[in-house]
Amino acid sequence: DRLAALGARISTCRRCPRLVRWREQVAAEKRAAYAEEPYWGRPIAGWGDPEPAVLVVGLAPAAHGANRTGRVFTGDRSGDWLFASLHRVGLANQPTSVHAADGLALRGTRIVAAVRCAPPDNKPTTAEKARCAPWLDRELALLAPHVRCLVALGSIGWDATLGAARRAGWEVPRPKPRFGHGAESVLGGPHGEVVLLGSFHPSQQNTFTGRLTEPMLDAVLGRAAGFVDR
Template sequence: MTVLPHPATGELFGSPVPPASGWPGDPARPDTPVARTPAAVRRLARGATLPEIDARVSVCRACPRLVRWREDVAVTKRASYAGEPYWGRPIAGWGAPDPRVLVVGLAPAANGGNRTGRIFTGDRSGDWLVASLHRVGLATQATSVHAADGLELVDTRMVAAVRCAPPLNKPTTEERDTCAPWIEAEVGLLAGSVRVAVALGSIGWDATLRTFRALGWDVPRPRPKFGHGAEAVIGGPAHDVLLLGCYHPSQQNTFTGRLTESMLDDVLGRAAAAARMGG
């Protein structure tokens, strides 16, 4: 097992995480501050720029269970990726810095984003999502393989409610709340350009509503219910944001036919069209 220093903290641990200069697009620097407690997350998220949020998210260590899990996965690895380095760190948001479409997911996959260092990259969920984004004109290519594969999102940004891969894809409520200031700070910076938010799954739906409410936007009451193709309007100070619900492109949904390519294209196509029409 290779032991390498953490790019921001210098701590040595077994996860083969690359130094800051050795991974495509790594936002962290040796002087990037590291959040180790919920209070530190709140402090470091407050008032940060988008590049600062990306960097600080990527070295966050505020949830001990998630830190252990993501780094253990990066050491043990899936057999099919045994010869590849793993990112093994939290995943920053990715895409356009002034998006009109915001895609909100739950958390990185253990052998997807946790391996490749980019959200919805290197797993079947990412394959489905990016292929659909490409078909509706929101991505420059149909595949998302690794962080240096040339993919760009068109007027679109992806974020996750929780930035570390959780065991069984289920973060605890405490972990969700600890991570919340990151998405709130990020969406707060993006909200001026966002016209449509696509929530993947009920957790993405709830996270989107919770985030905009925390930012002072007018979230409908009673709380809109999630469903595939569900719509709600979130009122803002200068413009509204259309919220669209979409089943998560997980294997559980795509293998069973609960989510089909045409269903995914319908929601993302609706998002693309509404974003172009928005003021």
């Protein structure tokens, strides 16, 4: 299938020298708590429903999260928040995401990262974001017949999503819709309207400080859940 083939191609990408070095160094050195585990140490493909009504676009894999487990948002604190919320709003069959064979399944939902390799300090450079964008373009092209709602986590996810939509020839409002938690914009996709929702990223920086609360995240993902099965 074409999505699996795309995932396989992404997983061998080496376009960004700095990120290749970092993802492999982290995987070789490991965190003490995971010393006995194999680390993935490669780019992270999209994961979830292959024909999703909802596509969630995050920032980048965490060094000891997805870069370890090989599955997007799996095995770190941001993922704990995201999957617990997806479960509360009915889009995930379980609230936790521990490793790639833990039985987790998403309903009508797929998750991708705007940048597919773990960056140092969770900060990809402008050049790295640009280099990785074609992977999102390809994934969006395959998913476009099904997607009715895009959920962008954080401003980097928001900009990556709008960029991909624009390059694909979708109608995107001008001036560019502004990111914010609860922001909404309607894009004209090739198969009709697609609603773009913005949420603060469930990074520890946001969740520890109370900038993002569980009810806030549930409100956005609950709105997205309304696009599944209808």
